[in-house]
Amino acid sequence: MSAVNDTKLNSAVFLLTGIPGQEDVHLWISVPFCLMYVISIVGNSVILFIIKTDPGLHEPMYIFLSMLAVTDLDLSISSMLTTLGIFLFNSREISLNACFAQLFFIHVLKYTESSVLLLMAFDRFIAIHDPLRYASILTLPRIAKMGLVCALRGVALILPIPFLLQRFQYCRANVLSHCCCLKQEVMKMACSDIRVNSIYGLLVTIFTVWLDSLLIFLSYVMILKTVLSITSHAECLRALNTCVSQLCAVLLSYTPMIGLSNVPLHFHVLIANVYLLMPLVLNPIIYARPLGQGKGSALKLGG
Template sequence: MPQEDNLSAYNSTDSDPSVFFLSGIPGLEAMHLWISIPFCSVFTVALLGNCTLLYVIKTEPSLHKPMFYFLAMLAIVDLVISTTIMPKLLSIFWFNSREISFNACLVQMFFIHSFFNVESGVLVAMAFDRYVAICNPLRYATILTNSVIAKIGLAALIRPVFIRIPLFIFLRRLPFCRSHVIAHCYCEHIAVVKLACGNTTFNNVYGLFLTVFIVGQDLTFITVSYVQILRTVLRLASKEEQLKAFGTCISHLFTILIVYTPLVLSSVVHRFGQLVAPHIHVLMGSFYFVFPPMMNPIVYGVKTKEVRSRMHLLFRRKNL
């Protein structure tokens, strides 16, 4: 087949080192068009949901509060992650457009991994917001001022960007004299590192350290926040007050599950990689980055009363 000939050409050692090929989903190339349907649907829902959420928060003065500012940050991060991956992924499925320059591959990889860590930082900020709202409600407005929110958002952005820069500097300097076919739908870090013919110890060790350090640190902060929240809620006099207080955390808890559960499943699949088919690896890795951006606005639209009522009002106006 023509596409197999093209991939074989890029497997040779004398091919252009500045050009790479994304393999798509190994073994399921004939089904790419059908597979594109759910991916395209998820991407469309993610775009519409997050853009609608941002519009509602921006245009509704009653939502100009710390909780919704952090929610807007989450929506922006989800839009960046999904638009970084999906256009190229769909072009592979629809047009067999597999070629990608090495520099474009590095840029995609940087945005994917950095902004996942930004999302993790925003989830920590949202946990802190719920902690202050429940455990110290009288000082909520004085603690979470607009300047503090801006600094928290900036810290969530700067932290992963700067600590990941060395990873991509070292990757950029590695020689690639083997196959130039990346066994994935997007430029996944480990999949690219495996193609290098130099010493990749730094990238393997530092990449693992960053994942464990950032995710572990963030989950620790979130856990500590919710332990304090739970202790405060259990001290409330009535069951009604307890349910009302904890009800404000439900959306955030759902979001944590949506973001971190695919990460855990993906890690398990990688750990037992020899027992799992390659197409399962790729499908789970791709799904891992497109599912949360679709679900987060749905969760907050359904579970958060203020957002739900404003969205309902918005669609009512459009139908009139």
């Protein structure tokens, strides 16, 4: 195909990919993906409903949990339409503007999720390290401001990326290797100089995921140090128990995909999709136990 035709084609659409080489079983693959989306949407919706309707759960820990549920719910919806469209209807085409919009929302929500996990680690640190001042430090107005800052940080850092991507000429193959539009994949399709975008993307990752993960790690180090100083074995276990669910969620979100560089492409893409969806599915399950403990647990967590 000529360069002119390539340019014309790629200026109109990108082609998303399901599982390469497994097109004949896409319908069967859609079953677990549909199940994961249903669990994610229903689970996070139930968490939001319970927290909203139970006044005993209007505590900082559960407010932060509701922020995480909203983020995961939005992330499920942002990635669901194209993923299920490919597996169920073989609908692979996506316009450039729609692609840029999807990658904007996916990356904003992923970075917002990282920020919320940091806030949840800070919440546990205050509850364990300084329980007597817990309620005075984490007031509702302050929590609202912290949540707003998390969302604005994600939007401010990702907003330039779609505009930078729109400036590129896309004259290479227009087939993306995932079910969703991701900025790294889109940049590979450009025949322009992408060094500025690559540097900016690296800086954004450093000042979001890397920085958040470092601060979360330091928070749990301080939590562990405080817990080990507690003389009562029962109190020590109770303090650690309040952190188990959040620590599981952190590990689930930050555990890197190790050893995928030399595996077949179809397996790499499958794991990448599962890696995107798994936190959205498992977070409601992870938090079901502390949420079910209700108001009595919430009061204990603060003191």
